[in-house]
Amino acid sequence: MPETQNKFHNDLTSGSVSERLLKFSLPFLGAMLFQALYNVADMVIVGWYEGSIGISGVGIGGQVAILITNLIIGLANGGTVLIAQYSGARQFDEQKKTIGTLFSLYGLFALALTAILLPLVPSILNVLKTPVESYAIARDYLYICIGGTVLIFGYNAVSSVLRGMGNSKAPMAFVGIAASANVVLDILFVGPVGMGAAGAALATVVSQALSLVLSVIYLARKSFIFDFKPKSFKIHADKVRLLVKLGLPTGLQNLCVSFSFLILTSLANSLSVYSSAAFNIGLKVNSFAILPGIAIGQSIASMCGQNIGAGLYDRAMHTMKVGLALNLLITAIVGAFIVLFPDVIMGLFNADVQTVVEGADFLRCLAADALVSSVVFSFNGLFLGGGHSVATLFNAALTSIILRAPLAYFFVNALHLKLIGIGIAVTLAPLGGILFGLFFIKSGRWKVNKAQQRLAELGALPDGSV
Helix, strand or coil, X not given: CCXXXXXXXXXXXXXXXXXXXXXXXXXXXXXXHHHHHHHHHHHHHHHXXXXXXHHHHHHHHHHHHHHHHHHHHHHHHHHHHHHHHHHHHCCHHHHHHHHHHHHHHHHHHHHXXXXXXXXXXXHHHHHXXXXXXXXXXXXXXXHHHHHCHHHHXXXXXXXXXXXXXXXXXXXXXXXXXXXXXHHHHHHHHHCCCCCCHHHHHHHHHHHHHHHHHHHHHHHHHCCCCCCCCHHHCCCCHHHHHHHHHHHHHHHHHHHHHHHHHHHHXXXXXXXXXXXXHHHHHHHHHHHHHCHHHHHHHHHHHHHHHHHHHCCCHHHHHHHHHHHHHHHHXXXXXXXXXXXXXXXXXXXXXXXXHHHHHHHXXXXXXXXXXXXXXXXXXXXXXXXXXXXXXXXXXXXXXXHHHHHHHHHHHHHHHHCCCHHHHHHHHXXXXXXXXXXXXXXXXXXXXXXXXXXXXXXXXXXXXXXXXX
């Protein structure tokens, strides 16, 4: 391997599984902690200046923005898996073509998505039953966030490439810079400048731009495999087919999850502005609680992708089991803190008394959800590493659309449990995902390397390359 490539490539097919997984996942977890701080800072700071109404508005706008982000992350995951497979097979020229296609394709998609969504902002907020009190705040916040969609695509594309090559430290540094800048700019724009929630959204966009620019400069100076010159931004048709086959199911998977939470957002909004605020605070806290599950799950996917690409199936299964144990341990510790101190956590947002009362029990439900979901994330990491993105898509549809949303409507409308009913539904839904994951593992289907089959079918990998 050329020396310049060796700076970014991390071989995950040898050495201690637990040590490799821990070293790889910790920077990724750190990056996601920064990302969660990035997301929650807007709501906390706006809450201190505008109370529950501001929390409701930023939360509703943020949920739509998160749907877009999760779609992007899911699509970019196809790049992570494909690049990891090429790493395991030592096909570095194909890696470079994949990176160029990924950046070019997702840039065009980001522009198209921005043009489509901007005119739809008022309609989206109406469908979500946004409370009258917080409508203007949610509208202004969402307009600015959607305007920064290209920046979200850019950062996640760079991060997915690096993770596929086994490098999780650089993405953590980039998002850490962005999170720090976002907090400073939030305080400045929302407070002294007096822009309110719109200032929080602007701070987010500016911080994303800073992170993307710094990441590109860093990689270019380090002689990265991709040189970022205009001529290198080429779309290769065979790579497009592979990225779509591997990334679209995961993108749709994330879309299912986010869409189900938009349904729950509409349900909470229909109760009261205080229920809306408590619900959105709960989701922000949950974004911290599920971080270990997501980070370790994605690390399992990257590590399993390389090992499955190298034909090391036993090592891939061992990676999943180690990751699952680590997931349960960390998530249990985080969940215990949430269960014991929900009032303290709610108080950080400067929410009204009624919001705190409604939100405390909701937080306890979400702590249980994080623990159950960590099992699903671990299973999905194994499946994604082998290219079984359709299986994870089905799992997401099962837990989110088939179980979570209907259960929430039943508990709220039929049993009149209000916000706690939504919390119970959120906790019960992942149990279906666990049952499906156990069935898929027991069947042995995960051992079929779907990612490599697709590569071989399209001539992306030579026969016998692993």
